[in-house]
Amino acid sequence: MRDPKLQQSRFGSRTPWLDAAAPDESRPPYRIELGAGAPDEAAVAGCDRAIVELLDARPPWLDIEAGIVDEEQLRGVPVGPTLLLGFGGSALGARAALEFAEVAELRPGPLRVLDAVDPWVVGDTLDWAAACNAKLMVVSKSGNTIEVLRLLDACLSRGLEPLTLISDPIAGPERDAALPPIVARVREASAGQHVELAIPAQVGGRWSVFTAVGQAPLKAANVDPRLLTHAAIHERDRLASGAPAREGLARSLAWRLANPAPYSILWCYSEVLMHWGAWTQQLECESLGRERDDGSRVGELVCTLRGPADQHSVAQLLLDGPARGRVTFVDFDDDPAGSYAGDLAELARLRVIEREASAESMTLPTRTLLARDRSPATLAALMLHGMIETAVTAENWSIDPYGQPAVEKIKRGIRARS
Numbered sequence: 368m369r370d371p372k373l374q375q376s377r378f379g380s381r382t383p384w385l386d387a388a389a390p391d392e393s394r395p396p397y398r399i400e401l402g403a404g405a406p407d408e409a410a411v412a413g414c415d416r417a418i419v420e421l422l423d424a425r426p427p428w429l430d431i432e433a434g435i436v437d438e439e440q441l442r443g444v445p446v447g448p449t450l451l452l453g454f455g456g457s458a459l460g461a462r463a464a465l466e467f468a469e470v471a472e473l474r475p476g477p478l479r480v481l482d483a484v485d486p487w488v489v490g491d492t493l494d495w496a497a498a499c500n501a502k503l504m505v506v507s508k509s510g511n512t513i514e515v516l517r518l519l520d521a522c523l524s525r526g527l528e529p530l531t532l533i534s535d536p537i538a539g540p541e542r543d544a545a546l547p548p549i550v551a552r553v554r555e556a557s558a559g560q561h562v563e564l565a566i567p568a569q570v571g572g573r574w575s576v577f578t579a580v581g582q583a584p585l586k587a588a589n590v591d592p593r594l595l596t597h598a599a600i601h602e603r604d605r606l607a608s609g610a611p612a613r614e615g616l617a618r619s620l621a622w623r624l625a626n627p628a629p630y631s632i633l634w635c636y637s638e639v640l641m642h643w644g645a646w647t648q649q650l651e652c653e654s655l656g657r658e659r660d661d662g663s664r665v666g667e668l669v670c671t672l673r674g675p676a677d678q679h680s681v682a683q684l685l686l687d688g689p690a691r692g693r694v695t696f697v698d699f700d701d702d703p704a705g706s707y708a709g710d711l712a713e714l715a716r717l718r719v720i721e722r723e724a725s726a727e728s729m730t731l732p733t734r735t736l737l738a739r740d741r742s743p744a745t746l747a748a749l750m751l752h753g754m755i756e757t758a759v760t761a762e763n764w765s766i767d768p769y770g771q772p773a774v775e776k777i778k779r780g781i782r783a784r785s
């Protein structure tokens with residue numbers, strides 16, 4: 368039972384860190400405020416119907432239960448310092464989850480994500496891994512991503528051990544020659560000492576954060592591995608419970624569809640949200656950037672901006688430059704008086720004032736999304752809403768949001784040169 372003194376006021380959390388440890392999941396994950404460009408009620412009702420249809424159709428990524436990793440298998444994931452090798456959908460969600468877990472004071476253990484190939488960055492990270500005897504967690508849905516393979520080789524040559532592998536299901540004891548190269552390399556290097564977890568075959572990388580892809584890193588960091596997964600199931604079922612539960616999402620989606628633009632700015636007024644922004648960027652850009660059969664091209668570049676800092680770098684362009692974007696301000700729904708922040712209350716108050724002043728000055732269509740609290744559960748709900756927004760937008764544009772056909776061109780180019 369939550370202390371009534373800590374209950375949410377009209378303005379959000381008085382003590383956001385306490386709320387993050389015990390989120391109130393009966394409430395919507397965020398509050399939405401729409402500025403110029405607000406949609407009409409018929410459009411909101413249309414979006415509500417589209418959300419219901421999607422929930423009923425249950426694409427594989429909404430069958431979240433199917434991605435719950437077996438208890439026994441999860442026990443095999445070592446807890447302790449971990450170096451995660453992975454790119455895109457194999458890494459961005461875990462990074463965001465661990466950031467939220469840290470801020471929610473769940474004390475996640477040390478886990479670093481390596482998704483760079485610059486030897487300067489890699490060398491530092493490998494030094495860290497060697498110094499704390501970090502175990503390798505290799506995440507690659509295809510088992511084929513060349514950057515992961517090369518990083519794995521670099522780690523192996525420094526004596527690091529691959530103890531967890533997350534990838535597409537491998538049917539039966541395949542011959543080595545038929546295995547994806549990353550799977551073959553891990554198997555050979557660990558001599559059977561590692562645990563292999565499968566991402567359900569039908570769930571694409573950027574839709575996979577509620578599967579082993581999100582669960583295993585949380586386990587390695589000694590946090591409840593199902594934090595995201597259970598919260599996403601809860602939120603999916605809450606959305607299915609009736610129109611009032613979908614109101615915020617339907618309104619937000621209708622605003623978005625009413626304001627198509629080549630640039631979609633996610634202006635994060637809390638730095639904690641930046642990794643969520645990066646995850647959303649991949650989800651939307653890879654799902655909605657398409658060439659249609661008739662040769663027309665669609666898509667919106669998701670661009671993440673950072674709090675008051677970017678008022679001092681990008682705001683001029685947004686206010687006076689070409690009107691080609693739309694802006695989503697994103698923040699936590701904290702007490703605007705900043706009373707929760709102790710001796711930093713004035714800064715907490717300033718953050719809200721700055722966000723509101725920026726939103727008010729915008730000349731582009733604007734919405735403000737205020738997240739309930741800083742818990743991984745709220746992050747999971749935001750991610751689920753992002754996936755729903757993306758899938759409904761794709762439906763609205765008559766495109767297929769799955770796969771990333773054009774990215775393969777770059778991969779072929781890399782293969783040809785390496």
Ligand SMILES: O=P(O)(O)OC[C@H]1O[C@H](O)[C@H](O)[C@@H](O)[C@@H]1O
Pocket residue numbers: 454455456457506507508509510511512515572573653771774
């Ligand atoms: O998980 P992997 O198969 O290694 O793929 C990692 C990433 O690679 C590619 O760049 C795809 O465009 C991404 O969608 C994917 O998330």
